[in-house]
Amino acid sequence: MTPLGWGIGAAAWLLAGSAAAFGQPAASTTLTAIRVGSHPTYTRVVFELDKPAAYEWRKKAGANAFQLTLLDTAPTAGVPSTVSVRNPHLAAVTISRVTPTSLRAAITAKTALTPRLLTLDHPDRIVVDFYPVSATTGTSPPLTKTAATRVIRTIVIDPGHGGKDPGAIGLSGYQEKEAVLDIGRRLKKLLEQRGHRIIMTRNDDTFIPLSDRTQIANSRGADLFVSIHANAHPKRSTKGMQVYLLGKATDEEARAVAARENGDDASQMDDLDQIFNDMALDFRINHSISLAYQTHDAFLRTVGKRYSVVDLGVKRAPFYVLMKSDMPGILAEVSFISNPQEEARLKKAAYRQSIAEALARGVERYLAEAAVES
Numbered sequence: 001m002t003p004l005g006w007g008i009g010a011a012a013w014l015l016a017g018s019a020a021a022f023g024q025p026a027a028s029t030t031l032t033a034i035r036v037g038s039h040p041t042y043t044r045v046v047f048e049l050d051k052p053a054a055y056e057w058r059k060k061a062g063a064n065a066f067q068l069t070l071l072d073t074a075p076t077a078g079v080p081s082t083v084s085v086r087n088p089h090l091a092a093v094t095i096s097r098v099t100p101t102s103l104r105a106a107i108t109a110k111t112a113l114t115p116r117l118l119t120l121d122h123p124d125r126i127v128v129d130f131y132p133v134s135a136t137t138g139t140s141p142p143l144t145k146t147a148a149t150r151v152i153r154t155i156v157i158d159p160g161h162g163g164k165d166p167g168a169i170g171l172s173g174y175q176e177k178e179a180v181l182d183i184g185r186r187l188k189k190l191l192e193q194r195g196h197r198i199i200m201t202r203n204d205d206t207f208i209p210l211s212d213r214t215q216i217a218n219s220r221g222a223d224l225f226v227s228i229h230a231n232a233h234p235k236r237s238t239k240g241m242q243v244y245l246l247g248k249a250t251d252e253e254a255r256a257v258a259a260r261e262n263g264d265d266a267s268q269m270d271d272l273d274q275i276f277n278d279m280a281l282d283f284r285i286n287h288s289i290s291l292a293y294q295t296h297d298a299f300l301r302t303v304g305k306r307y308s309v310v311d312l313g314v315k316r317a318p319f320y321v322l323m324k325s326d327m328p329g330i331l332a333e334v335s336f337i338s339n340p341q342e343e344a345r346l347k348k349a350a351y352r353q354s355i356a357e358a359l360a361r362g363v364e365r366y367l368a369e370a371a372v373e374s
């Protein structure tokens with residue numbers, strides 16, 4: 001997150017047009033959503049993008065109006081040309097196209113407001129917080145954000161497999177169920193030290209069906225779901241770390257991983273298209289994206305500091321446990337147990353501890369970001 005300076009200029013103010021008709025995006029960046037949130041002390045407008053965009057920010061001289069011009073950016077069809085705001089401070093956000101490949105968001109205010117701009121990543125966003133200018137002193141809010149307050153959450157830790165289901169098995173016979181249970185226990189300890197409430201879907205070598213795992217999470221009102229697995233590949237040389245979130249499979253590889261982890265429960269899964277058309281999922285998916293990228297980043301920084309880590313990135317796939325749990329969640333494939341080098345590492349407590357620390361850091365960074373966002 002980068003606090004930005006801002007230009008207040010007297011540049012020509014182009015009134016936004018009425019309903020703008022947009023064709024297919026020809027620009028390199030896509031505006032995917034505009035969200036407005038009312039908070040006790042400020043109003044937040046979020047512009048969600050598929051990658052960072054160059055932009056210009058201006059306040060219209062002498063008026064309670066602002067403009068954000070996004071260069072080389074086009075909106076998806078789902079972005080409305082006008083977003084009405086129902087609160088005492090802002091009136092509306094109106095989008096219009098100023099050139100074939102640039103957009104302008106005109107933000108009209110009802111009262112004198114001081115904006116603060118932030119850029120956030122994972123996903124890329126431009127965030128504008130509008131604070132009322134104090135009527136008596138005319139003072140503005142502090143430029144720097146206060147640190148996020150400490151957030152206590154209920155987190156489900158889901159070590160994959162167990163009991164009759166060993167998961168993937170390494171060349172030397174080491175089993176996925178054993179490695180991921182130990183990592184899960186270590187993660188539990190780390191997150192409890194930070195004050196969080198932890199629910200384990202299994203805390204010993206027991207077989208727990210996938211449906212029971214999500215039922216545990218949903219019935220206990222958990223805030224986050226973290227599933228831990230070790231990967232396997234027919235090619236023994238394949239190694240690395242992946243973090244998955246719910247979605248249509250990114251590629252064949254992702255589809256294969258989900259099929260293996262879902263096992264027999266794959267048949268109980270709902271139609272994906274139907275699920276992803278449900279806009280109520282927006283919150284869950286957006287937060288899962290953030291959790292996935294923070295965990296991925298933490299993994300590279302934490303485990304990558306002591307071990308060579310092959311980064312296989314953040315991917316999406318239709319995992320049963322992510323689909324059926326009601327809260328944001330990820331599934332981490334922490335290493336390939338089918339790769340002899342990574343199997344040997346997984347058998348060492350120091351490596352499993354390092355993975356647990358990375359997962360804990362990812363959760364903490366996600367929670368800190370979510371606290372700033374909400």
Ligand SMILES: [Zn+2]
Pocket residue numbers: 160161167168176228229230261
């Ligand atoms: Zn697994």
